[in-house]
Amino acid sequence: EREALRVYKDVVPRRADGTVIQVAANLGSLEEVEAAQEAGAMGVGLFRTELLFMRHMHLPSEDMQAETYAELARAFPDHPVIVRTLDIGGDKPISGVEFPEEENPFLGWRGIRMCLDRTDIFKVQLRALLRAAVHGNLRVMLPMVSTVEEVRRTRVLIDECAAELKAEGVAHGAFPLGVMIETPAAVFGAEALAKEVAFFSIGTNDLTQYVMAADRLNPSVANLNDAAHPAVMAAVEQAARAAVAAGIEIGMCGEAAARTDLIPEFIRMGLTELSMSPASVQATKKQLSELFEKAR
Ligand code: PEP
Numbered sequence: 001e002r003e004a005l006r007v008y009k010d011v012v013p014r015r016a017d018g019t020v021i022q023v024a025a026n027l028g029s030l031e032e033v034e035a036a037q038e039a040g041a042m043g044v045g046l047f048r049t050e051l052l053f054m055r056h057m058h059l060p061s062e063d064m065q066a067e068t069y070a071e072l073a074r075a076f077p078d079h080p081v082i083v084r085t086l087d088i089g090g091d092k093p094i095s096g097v098e099f100p101e102e103e104n105p106f107l108g109w110r111g112i113r114m115c116l117d118r119t120d121i122f123k124v125q126l127r128a129l130l131r132a133a134v135h136g137n138l139r140v141m142l143p144m145v146s147t148v149e150e151v152r153r154t155r156v157l158i159d160e161c162a163a164e165l166k167a168e169g170v171a172h173g174a175f176p177l178g179v180m181i182e183t184p185a186a187v188f189g190a191e192a193l194a195k196e197v198a199f200f201s202i203g204t205n206d207l208t209q210y211v212m213a214a215d216r217l218n219p220s221v222a223n224l225n226d227a228a229h230p231a232v233m234a235a236v237e238q239a240a241r242a243a244v245a246a247g248i249e250i251g252m253c254g255e256a257a258a259r260t261d262l263i264p265e266f267i268r269m270g271l272t273e274l275s276m277s278p279a280s281v282q283a284t285k286k287q288l289s290e291l292f293e294k295a296r
């Protein structure tokens, strides 16, 4: 069966109107790049940077980060590579950051919230991303966004970093900025957010836990943790409508992006990118090709 899927490796799924649907890979380290290329991934829809920060006893340097992001961008010269800024919280701490004791870490100081408070750490990552942007089609997205203010404050920091790099004579580029849609606030505020960013990427793992109020790590409520629940699907659709109306791109990088039962719905809603584990890329290309073939 694996062999049968290989014929889909280089397939480019196209909607009836000609729009390409990007089937991209979710990666957590450069070691996974080869598997993604082998599978025919059309770029990277989510590069989780947490591992870079958790692997070492110290925070990763700007040079080390810049080299990592540049290598990633160079690995997919023909497709977008979306790097997500640090998405860490009290449930998975890193050395170099003092996390407070929290009753509800999933509702706490994490993701963009932590980064905006620790601009010393955040700016190192943003500078590294600006430097890496010279080497390919790099995009950047922010995790756990719940307000427009978080995006605006990040933009101020990006501008500061770019000005610093310029003053230092360090080569750097620019990147489109997007947000993850993974909080109910981002869904209900999607219209306003769409005016601020270049793209949305739906994080159904967190969106499901927050819409259903069911901890994604708690097996006792696992039955509620289903992206197919009509309430979660309605949230996805609301975000998609806002994106389509604003003319920005919308994709998905939560695990639901590879669900064969939901993919036709996501396409109907207007998503143009699905990002998943490399192991699911070829089967998804196959499903999309057949779906679009039927519609023709
Ligand atoms: C998500 O929340 O759907 C997501 C892709 O991010 P993570 O699983 O890393 O929280």
Ligand code: MG
Pocket (backbone or CB within 6 Å): 143, 182, 203, 205, 206
């Ligand atoms: Mg998430």
